[in-house]
Amino acid sequence: MARKVCQGIKCVFIVALVLYSLTLVVSLVGVIAGGMGQSISNVASAFIYVAFHGLLIVAFLYLMVRIFAEVGYGSPPFSEKQANRLRLIAILALAFAILELVYTASMSYSIIPEVGYSIGINDAYPADSINLNVGMLAFSAIMYSLSALFRYAALLQQLSDDTV
The missing domain is CATH 1.10.287 (Helix Hairpins)
Incomplete structure (x- = not known):
């Protein structure tokens, strides 16, 4: 029973990871496109913040997928x-x-x-x-x-x- 639940939770986190990754790419493109006509330092600081923020969340979601996948495959929690x-x-x-x-x-x-x-x-x-x-x-x-x-x-x- 626990294995099935963990497999289901893993799938939810995979969907969240894919959707967030797509959103991150769109956000980064939006930061660059929205920065036209602004100073490079403004655009660069916004881009760096969005990129680091997004990469931290992507890494978190990936680790959650790995945690639940491991238990879902029958490994000890x-x-x-x-x-x-x-x-x-x-x-x-x-x-x-x-x-x-x-x-x-x-x-x-x-x-x-x-x-x-x-x-x-x-x-x-x-x-x-x-x-x-x-x-x-x-x-x-x-x-x-x-x-x-x-x-x-x-x-x-x-x-x-x-x-x-």
Whole structure:
């Protein structure tokens, strides 16, 4: 039963990965096309932000596909591979939070006021703000803790198998 559920969840994440990848490509083209007539530094900073943001999400979705595919193929869920994947998800979540923090800080205190003073990120605050995504930081800590638990469970499973 768990294998079928994991196969289904894997398929959902594959669809999400494909759709998001297509959206990312369209967004990157849109950033370039929308930047016609603007300074190269404005377009470059927007392009870099969208590209890094998108690649982090693509990597996250790919790791989720791999996690559920592994269990769907009958491999044990508590393994070193799964623990490493969960740790990588934690690192990606931390990188995501840092990317948002750096981007919003650079836009708020930008040398180019027309970019920094008119941008609204997340909740589109009317004033400049620096966004610290505490939810993503908490998610990163939870995923790192889960990776340690999975690593410990894999060790216990190995010790149990060696005993029998």
